[in-house]
Amino acid sequence: MKSRSQKKELTWSAKLAALVVKDLRVELRTRYSLNVLIMFALVTLFALGVTFTGQILTFRIHAALIWIMIYFSGLQGLSGGFVKEEEARTAMALRLYAPSSVIFFGKLVFSLLILTILVVFLFPLYYILMNPEIKRFWIMLLVLILGIFGLSATSTITAAMVSKANVKGALFAVLSFPLMLPLLLIAISATSVCLGGGDGQTLWDSLKILIAYPVIVTAVSFLLFDYVWNN
Amino acid sequence: MINIAAEKLSMRFGLRGVFKDISFELNTPSSMTVTGPNGSGKSTLLKIIAGLLVPTSGKVRIKSDSDELKGEEQKKIMAVVSPEMNFYDELTGAENLEFFMKASGYPASSEDIIESLKRVGLEGRGDDYLKEYSSGMRMRLKYALAILKRPEILIVDEPSTNLDISGKNIVYDLMNEYQKNGILIFATNEDNEISIAKERIDLVS
Numbered sequence: 001m002k003s004r005s006q007k008k009e010l011t012w013s014a015k016l017a018a019l020v021v022k023d024l025r026v027e028l029r030t031r032y033s034l035n036v037l038i039m040f041a042l043v044t045l046f047a048l049g050v051t052f053t054g055q056i057l058t059f060r061i062h063a064a065l066i067w068i069m070i071y072f073s074g075l076q077g078l079s080g081g082f083v084k085e086e087e088a089r090t091a092m093a094l095r096l097y098a099p100s101s102v103i104f105f106g107k108l109v110f111s112l113l114i115l116t117i118l119v120v121f122l123f124p125l126y127y128i129l130m131n132p133e134i135k136r137f138w139i140m141l142l143v144l145i146l147g148i149f150g151l152s153a154t155s156t157i158t159a160a161m162v163s164k165a166n167v168k169g170a171l172f173a174v175l176s177f178p179l180m181l182p183l184l185l186i187a188i189s190a191t192s193v194c195l196g197g198g199d200g201q202t203l204w205d206s207l208k209i210l211i212a213y214p215v216i217v218t219a220v221s222f223l224l225f226d227y228v229w230n231n
Numbered sequence: 232m233i234n235i236a237a238e239k240l241s242m243r244f245g246l247r248g249v250f251k252d253i254s255f256e257l258n259t260p261s262s263m264t265v266t267g268p269n270g271s272g273k274s275t276l277l278k279i280i281a282g283l284l285v286p287t288s289g290k291v292r293i294k295s296d297s298d299e300l301k302g303e304e305q306k307k308i309m310a311v312v313s314p315e316m317n318f319y320d321e322l323t324g325a326e327n328l329e330f331f332m333k334a335s336g337y338p339a340s341s342e343d344i345i346e347s348l349k350r351v352g353l354e355g356r357g358d359d360y361l362k363e364y365s366s367g368m369r370m371r372l373k374y375a376l377a378i379l380k381r382p383e384i385l386i387v388d389e390p391s392t393n394l395d396i397s398g399k400n401i402v403y404d405l406m407n408e409y410q411k412n413g414i415l416i417f418a419t420n421e422d423n424e425i426s427i428a429k430e431r432i433d434l435v436s
Binding site: 009010018019025026029030088089090092093094095096098099100230231 | 309311316
């Protein structure tokens with residue numbers, strides 16, 4: 001058995017990949033987050049489908065419905081990463097063996113993957129059931145990607161903060177809502193324009209915020225994370 | 232050479248003082264046991280040494296030769312075995328070892344994993360899911376990870392918790408081996424374990 005000094009240390013990205021692979025492996029074996037997300041999304045989608053059958057909805061209502069589904073479905077599962085580590089008492093081993101930066105970005109990437117799966121599953125179903133007109137499909141795809149990046153970044157630091165609390169679920173919703181609301185409003189506005197309800201300038205202004213928001217949240221969260229995770 | 236020095240460590244949880252002004256210094260090779268009644272702060276002291284808790288006052292300094300190690304650098308030279316620390320039930324024993332070694336930056340080969348499992352008496356059980364392990368087997372797996380990591384400082388909370396006689400013998404061999412080559416710090420109230428250590432800190436409740 002080689003000693004540590006005889007081995008070459010793995011790169012930061014290789015450690016990150018190890019954490020993401022571990023989380024995916026655990027998730028695929030338990031469906032801890034994915035089942036909740038998909039079921040919540042399905043129920044919401046079919047409730048909307050039945051309620052609005054035969055009605056013509058405005059672009060803004062379509063946009064709002066899409067993001068409400070993503071947000072509330074995501075809310076059910078996104079706190080899972082850190083909360084499960086604390087509840088299963090695996091957080092101690094994780095703290096001892098993985099660098100804080102790897103843990104933060106690993107959980108962020110995992111949330112991003114989970115939300116991406118949700119959107120890939122949800123959006124085609126929404127299109128089939130609600131049949132919205134999409135004028136700018138590729139930009140809408142970009143809006144969805146930036147939106148879920150923002151939701152993942154916000155939920156990662158919020159989940160880390162609530163993971164040691166007693167009422168984790170309620171606290172996660174209460175803390176994450178005011179942080180995610182500005183992002184949701186901008187994402188709804190941008191999506192509405194992509195569907196056909198607005199001008200290019202409004203879309204460009206929304207895109208700038210959608211790009212800036214996750215970058216700022218990720219940067220600030222990363223600075224805070226070491227303190228939140230280790231204290 | 233590793234040097235670990237605790238300077239006037241005190242810990243309070245709210246209004247309740249756990250311990251006050253604990254100081255010690257250890258150099259490689261050495262060993263120290265922390266004893267005391269339940270609630271006297273043995274596990275808390277070990278967590279502070281491991282960097283998992285911040286003391287109310289005082290400081291733990293760890294030096295490698297003359298360079299002081301900070302944060303992540305300290306964790307690289309340390310392994311902790313504790314009943315409070317769990318691994319992932321959804322992974323197999325071998326997958327758990329593989330993951331934690333990769334996360335620490337020094338991946339273990341399959342041969343090393345098999346060897347470490349064999350050393351703790353879990354030969355042939357590496358492919359079983361952790362949820363199928365008994366509490367004693369889980370404790371053995373934590374020692375297997377410590378063996379793989381080969382740390383300069385080994386911190387053990389209640390070394391023989393959940394272990395049978397053969398498990399205890401494996402652990403005592405390991406502890407004796409570590410105190411000859413590195414720094415071993417453990418918390419216990421078992422007389423036969425206390426005698427393993429060269430130095431001792433008694434905490435009072």
